[in-house]
Amino acid sequence: MKLNIVKEDPWLEDYKEEIYQRWIRFQLAKEELVNVEGSLSEFASGHQYFGINFDTRRHGWVYREWAPEADALFLTGDFNGWDRNSHPLERNQWGVWELFLPFEPYKERIIHKSLVKVHVKGGGSSRDRIPAYIRRVVQDEETKDFSGQLWFPDIPFVWTDAHFSPAYTQEGPLIYECHVGMGQEKEGVGTYREFADIIIPKVKNLGYNAIQLMAVMEHPYYGSFGYHVSNFFCPSSRFGTPEDLKYLVNTAHELGLAVIMDVVHSHAVQNVSEGLNEFDGSDHQYFHAGPRGYHEVWDSKLFDYGKWEVKRFLLSSLKYWLQEFHFDGFRFDGVTSMLYFHHGLITFDHFEKYFHKDVDWDAIIYLQLANALIKEVKSSAISIAEEVSGMPGVCRQPDEGGIGFDYRMAMGIPDFYIRMLKEKKDEDWDILEFWKELSDRRYREKTIAYAESHDQALVGDKSIAFWLMDKEMYFHMQVDDKNIVIDRGMALHKLFRLFTSSLGGEGYLNFMGNEFGHPEWIDFPREGNNWSYQYARRQWSLAEDPKLRYQFLLQWDKAMVQLIKKNRVLLAPFAEQLHADPKNKVLIFRRGDLIFAFSFHPESSIPDYKFRAPAMGQYQLVLNSDDREFGGFGRIDSSKTYFTNQNQELSIYMTNRTALVFKRID
Known part of the structure; x- marks a missing residue:
């Protein structure tokens, strides 16, 4: 110890x-x-014991359910005409209920895609429930009721990712956070396969080495963003089948992308019909009893x-x-x-x-x-x-x-940026406060930094792009349209992202669409918007239109990510501050082999701006946010090399609202 x-x-x-x-x-x-089960992994094999599994030794299906305070359990479904009394389970001394269904009598009835529920009597009530360890849940389009569905297809999915190795181990995590359902441009729910075929190649092209999937675990209310989970072993059927999800993961692996799942074990939906709440008739089977088992802010069970x-x-x-x-x-x-x-x-x-x-x-x-x-x-x-x-x-x-x-x-970073944009004028920003906020983290505890969260894109809040440019984005994002609000917004949007990825942690995360400043908020279909999908999607065509400026923000993201990867910035030690100039709002630091120079000044552009370099030599400008290819003004010659003077200083043209990255080349 x-x-x-x-x-x-x-x-x-x-x-x-x-x-x-x-x-x-x-x-x-x-x-x-370990003493009871042999290993931690063996203990965590409950899905192979509970639920409905085929027992090769007994040659039949076994259904087991933990329901210690229930009075009786009955399996019901397609296989028995939804009879709630014909197939009772037997209880053992540990509160585990069991039913065996021999293969021969049931081989034509316990089949792929059969619908099932368990009828539970307990706590003075009698209800149809979904088995806790079920692998798939589907919703009836007419009644809107959810049922468990048996899932054992004849042809198993064939994986081709045996040699996949996550690149984040060598580059640090560069994570693209995404939501399958709203990942398409169409007004509707996207599928696992659409996401795999259309969106994952876009992520690969940008240079990210991992995707982080939201809303995978089954949830009855689409608009919960997947955070009110009902079924903890079920990939959401609204996006496709389990094989479709496997296809998505396999496709990502074939393209070299790791797949991280947003897992919700902090709480569960309180719905009785779809979830675990009061499963055995008590309020304290899976959850704490009484008020301790209820999260008032999230309206969910604990x-x-x-x-x-x-x-x-x-x-x-x-x-x-x-x-x-x-x-x-x-x-x-x-x-x-x-x-x-x-x-x-x-x-x-x-x-x-x-x-x-x-x-x-x-x-x-x-x-x-x-x-x-x-x-x-x-x-x-x-x-x-x-x-x-x-x-x-x-x-x-x-x-x-x-x-x-x-x-x-690093959850404080997005809040910090929004606070700056909401509460302070640009000329009142303190670059030392910027440094402190992004460098203030616990020693040897690695963080994933991000400039904005998915929460800030939801209705009721604004993304950074919307805070910066608001309604002007609807009218002045044409390439040849000059607008000072858009100019400011694009410049700062680029600075915030590079400042975050280079300084804020040992990993970087972006929520899908934010890389090109997606102009609209996220609003899932609900009664208040007439069940519209207009805002529950991503408009990729905006960044692909050569007439619009979104393309520049996208190209910046791609160049930034490639720079971070190539130079192993996320694996480098903590950044070293080289120069801080609060008056001119200039901050310069070194991380790894790169020098990052930021000017957050709204107006001042300074020729012959000097700062002490970490070593004598020749330096090359390797990234410049003011380049025209990134929607900048082209004020700095990106082909120029820089030499230190006798005082080990570099002299640069530090234009306003600009980020410059230098690398020593000899």
């Missing part, structure tokens, strides 16, 4: 014992599981991570997605909510708030087990925490006093 995070941060000395207990509790929990079968259920879900669909890792949603009894709905202004009475140890243990399992099942897999509180050790290993994630999301 090393407890490195305490050794490296003296402020944590007062909490050394509690951090030590993180490791102790994890070791005890893991040991308990898991009881201390329960054996809840841990098995959630961990099995992770293993299932890794093995069955070849995902390359997970971005865990809502980690802050999991860590604290108050769900992070406070201000974190003192170390005391990361420890003691407010911390949910069961949740921390679960996350430690989850991260250990991910590496055990797939060593190259990545785990990312959406964690805003800044809890120490989230991205350190348990034996160092941590929770085990590889990365955390």
